[in-house]
Amino acid sequence: MGKPTNVDVDHxxxxxxxxxxxxxxxxxxxxxxxxxxxxxxKLEWNNVLNTKSYIRYINSDFYSIQNSFIIRPSQILFSLQFNL
Known part of the structure; x- marks a missing residue:
């Protein structure tokens, strides 16, 4: 009746x-x-760990770059799909 559709883990x-x-x-x-x-x-839970931001650093002898992205808070989405 039910099946896991996705488990996404990133580090x-x-x-x-x-x-x-x-x-x-x-x-x-x-x-x-x-x-x-x-x-x-379908039931989806996005950003389960409620990560607030993603930060990326790049350094070299000539430059230093920092990118920061604010992440959407944890959310639960329920959707229905049907045929008429």
């Missing part, structure tokens, strides 16, 4: 001098199928 690590910056991301999804009624219900 990014930045090392600048003696500083380590770890970024963890986790998304989960589950789908239910009601074949008698031709309905698919």
């Amino acid at each position: 990014f690590q930045n090392r600048v001098a003696s500083v380590k910056e770890n970024n963890y991301f986790l998304n989960l999804g589950y789908q239910f199928t009601f074949s008698k009624y031709h309905i698919d219900a």
